Amino acid sequence: xxxxxxxxxxxxxxxxxxxxxxxxxxxxxxxxxxxxxxxxxxxxxxxxxxxxxxxxxxxxxxxxxxxxxxxxxxxxxxxxxxxxxxxxxxxxxxxxxxxxxxxxxxxxxxxxxxxxxxxxxxxxxxxxxxxxxxxxxxxxxxxxxxxxxxxxxxxxxxxxxxxxxxxxxxxxxxxxxxxxxxxxxxxxxxxxxxxxxxxxxxxxxxxxxxxxxxxxxxxxxxxxxxxxxxxxxxxxxxxxxxxxxxxxxxxxxxxxxxxxxxxxxxxxxxxxxxxxxxxxxxxxxxxxxxxxxxxxxxxxxxxxxxxxxxxxxxxxxxxxxxxxxxxxxxxxxxxxxxxxxxxxxxxxxxxxxxxxxxxxxxxxxxxxxxxxxxxxxxxxxxxxxxxxxxxxxxxxxxxxxxxxxxxxxxxxxxxxxxxxxxxxxxxxxxxxxxxxxxxx
Amino acid sequence: xxxxxxxxxxxxxxxxxxxxxxxxxxxxxxxxxxxxxxxxxxxxxxxxxxxxxxxxxxxxxxxxxxxxxxxxxxxxxxxxxxxxxxxxxxxxxxxxxxxxxxxxxxxxxxxxxxxxxxxxxxxxxxxxxxxxxxxxxxxxxxxxxxxxxxxxxxxxxxxxxxxxxxxxxxxxxxxxxxxxxxxxxxxxxxxxxxxxxxxxxxxxxxxxxxxxxxxxxxxxxxxxxxxxxxxxxxxxxxxxxxxxxxxxxxxxxxxxxxxxxxxxxxxxxxxxxxxxxxxxxxxxxxxxxxxxxxxxxxxxxxxxxxxxxxxxxxxxxxxxx
Numbered sequence: 220x221x222x223x224x225x226x227x228x229x230x231x232x233x234x235x236x237x238x239x240x241x242x243x244x245x246x247x248x249x250x251x252x253x254x255x256x257x258x259x260x261x262x263x264x265x266x267x268x269x270x271x272x273x274x275x276x277x278x279x280x281x282x283x284x285x286x287x288x289x290x291x292x293x294x295x296x297x298x299x300x301x302x303x304x305x306x307x308x309x310x311x312x313x314x315x316x317x318x319x320x321x322x323x324x325x326x327x328x329x330x331x332x333x334x335x336x337x338x339x340x341x342x343x344x345x346x347x348x349x350x351x352x353x354x355x356x357x358x359x360x361x362x363x364x365x366x367x368x369x370x371x372x373x374x375x376x377x378x379x380x381x382x383x384x385x386x387x388x389x390x391x392x393x394x395x396x397x398x399x400x401x402x403x404x405x406x407x408x409x410x411x412x413x414x415x416x417x418x419x420x421x422x423x424x425x426x427x428x429x430x431x432x433x434x435x436x437x438x439x440x441x442x443x444x445x446x447x448x449x450x451x452x453x454x455x456x457x458x459x460x461x462x463x464x465x466x467x468x469x470x471x472x473x474x475x476x477x478x479x480x481x482x483x484x485x486x487x488x489x490x491x492x493x494x495x496x497x498x499x500x501x502x503x504x505x506x507x508x509x510x511x512x513x514x515x516x517x518x519x520x521x522x523x524x525x526x527x528x529x530x531x532x533x534x535x536x537x538x539x540x541x542x543x544x545x546x547x548x549x550x551x552x553x554x555x556x557x558x559x560x561x562x563x564x565x566x567x568x569x570x571x572x573x574x575x576x577x578x579x580x581x582x583x584x585x586x587x588x589x590x591x592x593x594x595x596x597x598x599x600x601x602x603x604x605x606x607x608x609x610x611x612x613x614x615x616x617x618x619x620x621x622x623x624x625x626x627x628x629x630x631x632x633x634x635x636x637x638x639x640x641x642x643x644x645x646x647x648x649x650x651x652x653x654x655x656x657x658x659x
Numbered sequence: 660x661x662x663x664x665x666x667x668x669x670x671x672x673x674x675x676x677x678x679x680x681x682x683x684x685x686x687x688x689x690x691x692x693x694x695x696x697x698x699x700x701x702x703x704x705x706x707x708x709x710x711x712x713x714x715x716x717x718x719x720x721x722x723x724x725x726x727x728x729x730x731x732x733x734x735x736x737x738x739x740x741x742x743x744x745x746x747x748x749x750x751x752x753x754x755x756x757x758x759x760x761x762x763x764x765x766x767x768x769x770x771x772x773x774x775x776x777x778x779x780x781x782x783x784x785x786x787x788x789x790x791x792x793x794x795x796x797x798x799x800x801x802x803x804x805x806x807x808x809x810x811x812x813x814x815x816x817x818x819x820x821x822x823x824x825x826x827x828x829x830x831x832x833x834x835x836x837x838x839x840x841x842x843x844x845x846x847x848x849x850x851x852x853x854x855x856x857x858x859x860x861x862x863x864x865x866x867x868x869x870x871x872x873x874x875x876x877x878x879x880x881x882x883x884x885x886x887x888x889x890x891x892x893x894x895x896x897x898x899x900x901x902x903x904x905x906x907x908x909x910x911x912x913x914x915x916x917x918x919x920x921x922x923x924x925x926x927x928x929x930x931x932x933x934x935x936x937x938x939x940x941x942x943x944x945x946x947x948x949x950x951x952x953x954x955x956x957x958x959x960x961x962x963x964x965x966x967x968x969x970x971x972x973x974x975x976x977x978x979x980x
Binding site for chain 2: 230232233387459469470471472474529532533537538541542543544545546550551552553554555556557559571573577578579581584585586587588589590591593594597598599600601603621624627629630632633634635636637638640642643646
């Protein structure tokens with residue numbers, strides 16, 4: 220095999236997936252209270268469709284928006300609306316949340332109808348189901364999938380499912396591909412029905428051999444689907460890196476997959492599409508990996524959207540020792556949490572708890588210009604120079620060095636022998652540059 | 660209440676400490692400046708032991724004094740400027756060791772002290788300390804010493820303590836009485852104390868590559884260009900091996916030209932740096948007045964590095980022109 224499916228740059232990070240990679244997906248108990256954020260996605264926030272005192276069912280739409288880029292939200296339990304509260308979600312965004320208290324029942328809303336496999340659905344039907352089910356990118360980006368489908372129509376020749384899961388610790392996509400390979404393939408088939416002339420690819424890193432086998436088995440007889448084994452390297456799961464690795468196409472800076480005739484979705488998103496179309500189930504639960512040395516019993520859990528981080532950790536036996544850092548997502552790009560009541564959203568892949576000795580407190584040393592950051596930057600930036608300018612508040616110079624092209628993957632900060640906050644300062648520069656752009 | 664519902668009211672999870680909030684990444688590699696410098700020291704150790712074996716106690720004394728003064732001057736300067744004392748990063752040890760490698764084995768002790776002072780205070784700390792020096796400190800100090808005490812710095816003893824001339828000097832003077840290739844390769848020849856044993860330096864180099872401390876581009880392109888240029892300039896093919904192993908090329912290419920802060924950071928910049936240093940070395944050795952050219956070639960390319968870097972910026976992924 221001459222061709223290797225990978226990209227230029229990147230790093231090898233200790234995987235730490237052994238905490239949960241062999242653990243079956245477990246269905247979590249229903250929480251007593253859920254906080255359903257009205258803004259879980261890229262785009263416009265939803266407006267509430269329910270008010271205090273209303274009785275809601277599982278899967279009932281409780282928030283929606285007329286905006287082109289948005290996705291509705293659904294109740295994940297049956298119970299009573301206690302009110303609307305402003306909170307930070309696990310995604311790090313402050314948003315209005317609908318507070319629902321469980322009534323202990325399992326009453327399902329049935330407004331979304333299920334279809335049989337092989338049913339010929341029109342473009343409009345698929346768009347409507349995906350949108351109404353509130354499906355968003357489940358790999359972490361949270362881009363509304365309905366919007367993605369509609370705006371990509373026309374030129375797509377390749378559909379890539381992202382099963383790289385390059386973040387250390389996380390195994391939810393791994394378990395999904397292994398245990399529900401059929402579902403992933405079904406979701407991809409629905410998308411292939413939508414983009415009739417396209418070919419489907421599922422890219423999986425070579426550290427998940429069993430998942431690759433499961434997918435290959437499930438894809439038997441589907442001549443338009445190819446399972447691609449990718450080299451395990453961070454940040455393989457970044458969408459531009461996926462397109463580059465599999466199709467050898469370069470998405471222009473600031474562009475989308477569509478610009479090079481492809482569409483990229485997480486394997487979890489494909490499974491959600493399958494759930495919505497074939498089972499009439501909206502996006503109100505997801506698999507997350509609860510892991511790290513700071514958790515007693517690490518698990519892959521199927522949890523209801525809106526479950527608090529505290530409830531999730533409690534279902535995994537509680538804290539193991541004193542937690543020092545709670546991260547939503549993986550250790551490279553995840554968001555630190557400060558509130559155990561922050562709710563899980565559709566794009567939350569995992570909760571990672573680190574203990575004191577794992578939290579980096581090493582002293583920042585002067586840059587020695589070793590150039591490792593330049594060697595590994597997957598976007599080919601010079602992180603050391605952008606960072607140096609950012610730390611001196613010279614944001615115009617940072618912009619001239621293409622700070623805005625940074626994907627904040629964290630590789631440069633990881634590799635830096637002087638322990639410099641490279642990614643962190645570049646992210647800061649990006650915020651300042653964007654702030655200035657908005658003003659002018 | 661249904662048993663399927665989690666009851667978190669009885670025993671709520673509590674946090675009795677502060678959580679750390681920060682931007683990602685939340686994990687870091689085990690690399691450190693100190694580890695890199697330690698690797699360089701380890702890589703230089705075979706050649707250092709060889710130098711003491713070939714040249715005796717005075718070599719050991721020069722190495723010790725050079726390292727000790729480099730560390731001392733760094734600590735003193737940082738203290739004077741009220742900066743953090745960073746001698747723990749071991750970079751001053753590397754500078755001291757490399758400086759000693761560039762001295763004739765019979766040089767007096769104060770040559771090492773002056774050299775260390777110049778390297779650390781003037782070239783390194785005045786320009787901002789580690790990572791900010793615009794020239795290789797040890798090489799700049801060597802050149803300062805050569806200009807100030809040309810006789811001391813130009814008189815080499817051989818391992819036997821008598822015959823002095825290095826192969827480069829012999830070639831320059833047109834002598835045919837060159838040492839055997841075997842002796843030259845293991846370092847049993849005249850020269851500055853750390854440059855003579857190609858074998859021991861190459862063992863150290865292999866270690867640096869295994870540890871991924873240095874990149875191949877600068878040293879290999881530098882050496883390759885030098886050899887090709889020497890050939891073009893009419894150097895007899897049988898003498899090329901003396902140019903390769905008989906002077907400071909191996910030490911310079913693998914341990915001096917690869918200095919992080921005084922060489923370009925960009926991949927294409929490294930290639931240009933190697934080509935430039937190679938052309939200059941060959942020109943100086945053949946057309947210049949001096950027998951050797953490695954020091955000046957590297958220092959000149961050091962000075963050119965910021966410009967090279969500017970013109971070799973990597974093309975950003977997916978950038979549309």
